[in-house]
Amino acid sequence: MAPVAIARALNMGLRKALEQDPKVIIMGEDVGKLGGVFRVTDGLQKDFGDDRVMDTPLAESGIIGTAIGLAMRGYRPICEIQFDGFVFPAYDQIVSQLAKLHYRSQGLVKMPVVVRIPFGGGIGAVEHHSESPEALFAHVAGLKVVACSNAADAYTMIQQAVTSDDPVIFFEPKRRYWEKAELDVDAPLTDAVPLHAARVVRPGRHLTLLAYGPMVKTCLDAAKVAADEGHEIEVVDVRSLSPIDWPTVTESVRHTGRCVVVHEAQTFLGMGSELAARITERCFYEMQAPILRVGGFATPYPPSRLEESFLPDLDRVLDAVDRCLSY
Amino acid sequence: MAPVAIARALNMGLRKALEQDPKVIIMGEDVGKLGGVFRVTDGLQKDFGDDRVMDTPLAESGIIGTAIGLAMRGYRPICEIQFDGFVFPAYDQIVSQLAKLHYRSQGLVKMPVVVRIPFGGGIGAVEHHSESPEALFAHVAGLKVVACSNAADAYTMIQQAVTSDDPVIFFEPKRRYWEKAELDVDAPLTDAVPLHAARVVRPGRHLTLLAYGPMVKTCLDAAKVAADEGHEIEVVDVRSLSPIDWPTVTESVRHTGRCVVVHEAQTFLGMGSELAARITERCFYEMQAPILRVGGFATPYPPSRLEESFLPDLDRVLDAVDRCLSY
Amino acid sequence: MTADHGVAEYGAGDLVQLLTPEGLRLEHPDYPLEISEDELRGLYRDLALVRRFDTEATALQRQGELGIWASLLGQEAAQIGSGRALHPDDMAFPTYREHGVAWCRGIKPESLLQLFRGVNFGGWDPKAHNFALYTIVIGAQTLHATGYAMGMQRDGSENAVIAYFGDGASSEGDVNEAFIFAASYNAPVVFFLQNNQWAISVPEERQSRIPLFRRAHGFGFPGVRVDGNDVLACLAVTRKALQYARDGQGPFLIEAFTYRMGAHTTSDDPTRYRLASELENWKLRDPIERVKAYLSRNGLADSAFYEAIEAEATEFAARVRAACLSMPEPKPLDIFNRVYAGGSPLVDEERATYDAYLAGYEPADSVGGR
Amino acid sequence: MTADHGVAEYGAGDLVQLLTPEGLRLEHPDYPLEISEDELRGLYRDLALVRRFDTEATALQRQGELGIWASLLGQEAAQIGSGRALHPDDMAFPTYREHGVAWCRGIKPESLLQLFRGVNFGGWDPKAHNFALYTIVIGAQTLHATGYAMGMQRDGSENAVIAYFGDGASSEGDVNEAFIFAASYNAPVVFFLQNNQWAISVPEERQSRIPLFRRAHGFGFPGVRVDGNDVLACLAVTRKALQYARDGQGPFLIEAFTYRMGAHTTSDDPTRYRLASELENWKLRDPIERVKAYLSRNGLADSAFYEAIEAEATEFAARVRAACLSMPEPKPLDIFNRVYAGGSPLVDEERATYDAYLAGYEPADSVGGR
Numbered sequence A, B: 001m002a003p004v005a006i007a008r009a010l011n012m013g014l015r016k017a018l019e020q021d022p023k024v025i026i027m028g029e030d031v032g033k034l035g036g037v038f039r040v041t042d043g044l045q046k047d048f049g050d051d052r053v054m055d056t057p058l059a060e061s062g063i064i065g066t067a068i069g070l071a072m073r074g075y076r077p078i079c080e081i082q083f084d085g086f087v088f089p090a091y092d093q094i095v096s097q098l099a100k101l102h103y104r105s106q107g108l109v110k111m112p113v114v115v116r117i118p119f120g121g122g123i124g125a126v127e128h129h130s131e132s133p134e135a136l137f138a139h140v141a142g143l144k145v146v147a148c149s150n151a152a153d154a155y156t157m158i159q160q161a162v163t164s165d166d167p168v169i170f171f172e173p174k175r176r177y178w179e180k181a182e183l184d185v186d187a188p189l190t191d192a193v194p195l196h197a198a199r200v201v202r203p204g205r206h207l208t209l210l211a212y213g214p215m216v217k218t219c220l221d222a223a224k225v226a227a228d229e230g231h232e233i234e235v236v237d238v239r240s241l242s243p244i245d246w247p248t249v250t251e252s253v254r255h256t257g258r259c260v261v262v263h264e265a266q267t268f269l270g271m272g273s274e275l276a277a278r279i280t281e282r283c284f285y286e287m288q289a290p291i292l293r294v295g296g297f298a299t300p301y302p303p304s305r306l307e308e309s310f311l312p313d314l315d316r317v318l319d320a321v322d323r324c325l326s327y
Numbered sequence C, D: 001m002t003a004d005h006g007v008a009e010y011g012a013g014d015l016v017q018l019l020t021p022e023g024l025r026l027e028h029p030d031y032p033l034e035i036s037e038d039e040l041r042g043l044y045r046d047l048a049l050v051r052r053f054d055t056e057a058t059a060l061q062r063q064g065e066l067g068i069w070a071s072l073l074g075q076e077a078a079q080i081g082s083g084r085a086l087h088p089d090d091m092a093f094p095t096y097r098e099h100g101v102a103w104c105r106g107i108k109p110e111s112l113l114q115l116f117r118g119v120n121f122g123g124w125d126p127k128a129h130n131f132a133l134y135t136i137v138i139g140a141q142t143l144h145a146t147g148y149a150m151g152m153q154r155d156g157s158e159n160a161v162i163a164y165f166g167d168g169a170s171s172e173g174d175v176n177e178a179f180i181f182a183a184s185y186n187a188p189v190v191f192f193l194q195n196n197q198w199a200i201s202v203p204e205e206r207q208s209r210i211p212l213f214r215r216a217h218g219f220g221f222p223g224v225r226v227d228g229n230d231v232l233a234c235l236a237v238t239r240k241a242l243q244y245a246r247d248g249q250g251p252f253l254i255e256a257f258t259y260r261m262g263a264h265t266t267s268d269d270p271t272r273y274r275l276a277s278e279l280e281n282w283k284l285r286d287p288i289e290r291v292k293a294y295l296s297r298n299g300l301a302d303s304a305f306y307e308a309i310e311a312e313a314t315e316f317a318a319r320v321r322a323a324c325l326s327m328p329e330p331k332p333l334d335i336f337n338r339v340y341a342g343g344s345p346l347v348d349e350e351r352a353t354y355d356a357y358l359a360g361y362e363p364a365d366s367v368g369g370r
């Protein structure tokens, strides 16, 4: 079939999930007739009815809190949070309830709830529309946290998330929503890479670039440029931020001896800190250089005319690669 | 004067803050007649009136949100969150409003708001009363985050936090509330160690233990035990979690070449990850061993009968010290 | 200007009461109650047993067997009245104080004590009893209740949900959002507000300047205030509210006006913030005494009956105590159980490491300061 | 059962209107309005200019000069009526759509455009204008407004606060908590709800099953619905509400019933979720036309007047456009400014590193793929 954009791949994955399990429901602000502000749920209410695809009142805590109740009743809600910066009113329900109910009930209650969050910057938006809050969820035990980076993964990962009996915070790289790739809609889900596996998306032996979501493409671009200078960069799409697929990640770094982590989120206490800390612990003797991190600055996300400076780009990644290689 | 407990030292510091600036107000649940569930505000409403020390409706977002409005009007609110696990309903107001208003207004609006949070476990409490959410605030640009570990610091740090023109998330080690120390109430605040400075609380040359809040005492105890085995452990009370006093911290580790970070919070993406990542980056050639972390497990905080196993203790710290020394 | 804008005054007549503190039976046009003599005696037994259970739990806490205890003293009628109105297939969402409702749902008392002792977070199966776990984060469960009710509605179920919360809780955003969602989707949920007049040390007046049952009117659904110390009124009003929900009319708010006769929890010291006289006053409206007065006055119970209940209560308390004392301790590695339904390699790895650590463990002092 | 429990029906008579869509002047017993001819003409000018400003901003967005624009089309009367009721020392807390209120507060239009262009987060001094920054997180500002009002109260100020929000926002926990705090402390704050009937694509009915002004009654303060397309009614009701607050009577909710005639923002496509006929209907109730009709009918304005306003508007729009196009770009290092009032070594260090990086910067393609 023709290449499909990430937003469309998610739409197709959601459609499949709705088809396959009558307990799956979609809820959120503007997910119905409008099809979501990014059209990820386009046409789904029309085809599945407003009982399966529900517009909610404008209240994020209410969305997640009622989704929890629906999950207790046996439903599998997929909640859309309109933009990254608007998930925080629901933070309490997510970290104190959604994340803990399985544990608190000694496994008697399951929480198969997916929270979809378009995240990251680069779209010229106003404030609160470009945040990367993934670390604020990954630190919380009881949640699973993933980020897709391309259409094929988007299509399978969203379906895998829906079948997960654990709550999954599902980050979508909003600025890549329109980037296309081939996808194989007929491949059985069981053959797909597991939801919580990382993937080497470009092999190399001089240095490992670790990224997820929107930065995977940036890293692949950087690896291509570096190749012209004779540097063979391995790029790993981390994909799952909690749990992290340590075997894949550490194997890559053990092999290359050098690593740069890239994400849009503020560097300080971002995912890169955990990746750097644990990889260094596990590969101490193999490290030829300290792990460097390229991320957002220790400032709030700036006004959009400055976002190109705030966000890691090809040049900042290459700069870090060079610095790391020069150790 | 006689040694004073941490809770009492905080009370004395708050009293001084109320005395010195009529714009300082205290607000929260049960801070009035009851004096707070830990009695930290004991007697303050009686002496300053219920205009200065206000019981609020039971709504954390309301507390922080109205404190923001009061700060805009020129007040300096000190908000008490009753327990760590109850700060999350206010998370949106803290991370999207309190943290950002100074930046958003290009410096025209100041946010001198202190959010006091008794944190950590070890008191045999029911769920949500023993959490260590500090990393969830430290990752957020625009906030300052500190934790006190002893009565003398509690007394000065709370006053410094109140005079700060930036929002300060002030973590209090609840299980140490009753531990006493001498404090010098006459020393001018200007002579005190700055709020955002770390402090070497025990010198040593074989390994650095980094801790803050309740774990400082545990680390000091561990250092004492280790001394009997001939290991000279340096203990650094990190005190400020955002910003971190990197010069003090890296100087210590550069000097010892080995480091273990200890906190109660879940290890995964806890403060230890940032400390380990950045220290390793800065002291790469000096590191004799990887930085090890001792923290809570990657589980929700367990029922209280299990908390002694969940929480880092003397033995787990010593175990990590031994492992680190044996590299 | 006030009266023009919907801020009318409500009088004492707004309180639904079917049994006076003196034990006189009243009729209320909207809330007729048909109840057999056996049922009446059963309510008395419920009230007496849960009070005894509460007393025993408080004692266990004092003796160090529980970390903390949240007493229901004074709120027995609100809890038994509403709890007995529930159908087994209805679903209840409690706070941390609904021991009386738990009793009605067939939860073993020791399952409750486990939470307060700290061996787990509540030892019952929410699904088997249609009684959710206790929720300590104030107000959070009202949204779960609403979502659950939305699920029932979707299932075409004939049942309804009841959500418990307190006067303090009414101020949390979550509770108000629950009202909004419930009204918006017409969800079959009864919001049962036990107004015990205190949120720890903060009096009801700080939360609302008008009676709390009226909150519902602003969201477009009925709100009624019932005498929370009157088990019959609580039963009748809850029954009617549940039926209203079952009939597809949507949410309903019941404010049970009662009084927290004890401390907030065993950690609390109410002498710091309220007068003893207030408590004395409320003792005159004791929820159990009035049922006893009614039973006796109408010849429905004699001293043999009361003695039998007393004996049962004593035995019950002893059983509870024994169950508490013989509770097995959880084991350190239990920490790692059931974090995720689908498992997690990180948790597994930490479990293995900790297991190995424990196996090689020598306490610091057992080796002479190592 | 419904009527018994405070869920009474409200009729059309509940809408305060002083000027009909046809331009007829009505009197309302509770909301008398004294207004001079000059003031009336002034209101017309305000309405016309802010509409023109809005049109120009939409055009600028279409031409790529703004990232996004949130149009106030249709809501001019609600904003000008309420905005002109404010005293300079009153404080206003807007959402992201209050361009008309901003105009009344003396905010330069280009200061608003800066936010939407992405050069900053709003280029005005909230204190100098007593107009807070725009708030995009729905409802958050209502708590700030309440806290600010609590501060005014403490200061013994004679002023009041106005908090703007939308029909969608009324569902957020924060807004309901703001009602609770305001009522609890009797804070001098007027909650001004512009019910434009849509929260992006979600109709008002999803948020509430009864008229939103009644929400206030459940919290114990007055709530009134005013014709939001009637600038005189909005002015009169807001004046009275502000006075009520100033007089120490506490909060007041105004629901201005209006209609969002444009898209939610320039990114939105309302054809996906609402019928064109709805808009056509509302055009008949245009907020500006009725003032024009009134002025003309009563001989208060002639064509020379309208032409002068039109000319002023054209010139104004040109000025706005020029100001937008000549807006200086922020510089990369500006990112690091004013993160903290007291500075931060981490920010300083990152600034220095980035500065050095930029100084040594060679774009990847300028060196032939490096």
Ligand SMILES: Cc1ncc(C[n+]2csc(CCOP(=O)(O)OP(=O)(O)O)c2C)c(N)n1
Binding pocket: B029, B058, B060, B082, B086, B089, C095, C097, C136, C137, C138, C165, C166, C167, C168, C169, C170, C196, C198, C199, C200, C260, C264
């Ligand atoms: C979100 C949250 N904030 C604060 C607390 C601490 N707390 C526990 S009980 C309580 C008072 C609750 O009052 P109310 O809702 O009236 O219930 P009651 O205890 O009277 O039954 C408070 C403040 C909490 N558990 N959760």
Ligand SMILES: Cc1ncc(C[n+]2csc(CCOP(=O)(O)OP(=O)(O)O)c2C)c(N)n1
Binding pocket: A029, A058, A060, A082, A086, A089, D095, D097, D136, D137, D138, D165, D166, D167, D168, D169, D170, D196, D198, D199, D200, D260, D264
């Ligand atoms: C907390 C939060 N959730 C979601 C959004 C996205 N969003 C922006 S405007 C809007 C609708 C707001 O509707 P309403 O309050 O009626 O105001 P209006 O736009 O109609 O003026 C939504 C959902 C947001 N800005 N903040």
Ligand SMILES: [Mg+2]
Binding pocket: C166, C167, C168, C194, C195, C196, C197, C198, C199, C200
């Ligand atoms: Mg109460």
Ligand SMILES: [Mg+2]
Binding pocket: D166, D167, D168, D194, D195, D196, D197, D198, D199, D200
């Ligand atoms: Mg609207």
